[in-house]
Amino acid sequence: MKPFIRKKKIKGHEYLYEITPYFDEISGKWKQKTKYLGRNIDGAPVRKTRIPKTGGVYDFGQYIPAHWAIREYKLFEALLSCFSPEEVSLLLVLAINRLILPCSIRQVNSWLSGTWISHLIPGVIADPISIFQLLHTISNRPVIGLFSRMFSMINNFSDKRIIMSGRVTDYSLFKGSRGEGYSYKDLLEGDLGIRMIYDPELRVLTGCEMTDIRRNFIEESLSIISSGRIPGGILLPNWDYFSPVLIQNLASIGYPFIIRPDITYDPARTTIMDWDEHTSPGIECSYMGQPCFLKECTVLVGYVPVRGYILHNLKKEQKIRYVFEKNLQNIQDMIIQGENDPASLTELIFEVAGMEHEFFIPVFNNKGVKRNQKMITNEIRRLSRSLVMFQGDFSWEECFLLTDARWKIERDIFSLYRDFKRDLEGHQTERIKMGMLFICFLSVMMKTFILKRLGQAHLEGILSFDALITELVPIHVITSPHPLVVPAKLSRRQKTLLSYFGGIPAV
Known part of the structure; x- marks a missing residue:
């Protein structure tokens, strides 16, 4: 028998089914096969589109x-x-x-x-x-x-190369200042030294070399420079325990370099503090879109004079001065509210101010404190000024841009390495x-x-x-x-x- 269409009404909706009669030889009876066609829409069956299963x-x-x-x-x-x-x-x-x-x-x-x-x-x-x-x-x-x-x-890189050296270590572990160097014991901890090769024109890294810091890092650096293995190379080292000796060696052989010393390094700190902008105002300039004053200088590293630039960031100074003054005022209020026993006033200042106690002077007659304006001025001056030393034909902007780039790259690498070691x-x-x-x-x-x-x-x-x-x-x-x-x-x-x-x- 031929198939035929049957209609069924369910909850007010009409549905179509195809019915196919067939003879069951086992039972000897006629039976039906039912196939759902879809909902009856204007006499034609319509089925919902099946949504494919999402695999992932x-x-x-x-x-x-x-x-x-x-x-x-x-x-x-x-x-x-x-x-x-x-x-x-x-x-x-x-x-x-x-x-x-x-x-x-x-x-x-x-x-x-x-x-x-x-x-x-x-x-x-x-x-x-x-x-x-x-x-x-x-x-x-x-x-x-x-x-x-x-x-x-x-790869199609330029002919110029910057050899950026860095040291993978956690500076927060050392209480001593970086400018004064690390103790000999700290240098034997197996920290890694890394030399990163940087294309200054394309502003990308092009390679690296690694060494254990316990090996003679200075001699290795000078050997790479003298061998000419990296043509057109300029050395841009990090500031480290070895830096004063390295700078003297580089100056003696006339090799181009750029370095930003730590502000606690005595010759650098003295040079920065000696710049009086009232008598020698410097040159007005703009760095990274911020107004600055620039001053050429000479830094005496050992017995070797090295050229340098000092950059005074005015916007940075305003931010530092605001935060610094606010912190000092909070400390001063806490000292005044404390016990004003003249015998223990100095001890109270040290206890409340901590490392910032040098910015306060006890006034025993009035049982109070006043601020050490000279120390405050020097501290703000120190924090708002940057110094780079160099040898070669470099503009002030090149020096600061390259040292900033080196610092950011070293920071990123160390941050990833520290997290990797934690994991x-x-x-x-x-x-x-x-x-x-x-x-x-x-x-x-x-x-x-x-x-x-x-x-x-x-x-x-x-x-x-x-x-x-x-x-x-x-x-x-x-x-x-x-x-x-x-x-x-x-x-x-x-x-x-x-x-x-x-x-x-x-x-």
Whole structure:
């Protein structure tokens, strides 16, 4: 028999079914097969569209700039000169993790499974054993220098290089001032020294070298300079225990350098304090959009005179003066409210003011205190002025911009390294610390590439790395069952940003 259509009315709605009669030979009776066709709309069956099952939702947008940096600067190809493809994939994934969302190595696999990175960088095995093996490999094989040379060869960088030296250590652990140097015992703690190669024209990192700080850091630096291994190089060291000796050596051989000394270093402090703007006002200038006064000077390092610039930031001085005066007033009020026994007044000032006791003078006759205006003026002057020393043909702006860039890079690398070491708490890190530091360096290197590109976009309100990542976080990939980027319609700002980073990678 032929099939026919049957209508059923359920709760006021009419539905259509296809009925197919058939003969059941076992029972010897006629039976029916029923097939639902849909709701009756104007005589035609209409069924609801089935929503496809979502296979997964993956973070995607915030990782697009890092993926662009890897492709644009051929990081994968440069690393292949030192590592296997599996090691390169894991190395880049760890660098992205430390840059975007750092986590313990036990959680790297969980983090990776929630992102689309494993599809962009395939072949990643991110279990703790593989990570420790990679860190050990980096720390015990001469691969870092080889990578830096290969990376410079395959990229179109300028001919100028800045050799930025740094020391990975926590300065807060030392009570002594940096300018006076660290004790010999502190220098034997196994801290790492790092030389970062920086392109001043493109404002990006191009490589690095690492060494144990217990080795002769000065002789190594001078050896690299004299060998000409880094042509067109200018040394920009951090201020450290070795710096006064290093500066004298560099001055004697006539090698160009720029350095910002610690303000507690006696020759630097004396030079800054001796500048009286009333008798020698200096030159009006603008630095980073802020009004300043500039003064050329000469600093005597040992017996060697070194040229320098002093920059007095007027806006910074106003902020310092406001906060400083407010703190001093609070301390003075607390002292006045305290016990005014003349015999214990000095002790009370020291107890309440602490390290700032030198800004107050006890007045025993009135059982009170007055402020030491000379000390206050000197302190504000010290905090609002910066000094750079240099040898070579450099403008004042070059000196301060480069020293600021070096400080930011060293700060970022140390911050990532400190967090990495915290995430490995409970593990022995002495033999893998160079591997940890190299991964942090790769992260900061990617960041310099991304920030350079972001600066070319000139987007209002998107001036920092964090602002860029925040703007791209809402972009995800869903599998349903085929990969699909959501939201389907991106904002105009997101589209503009992604256009500077190669658009959305194929999913």
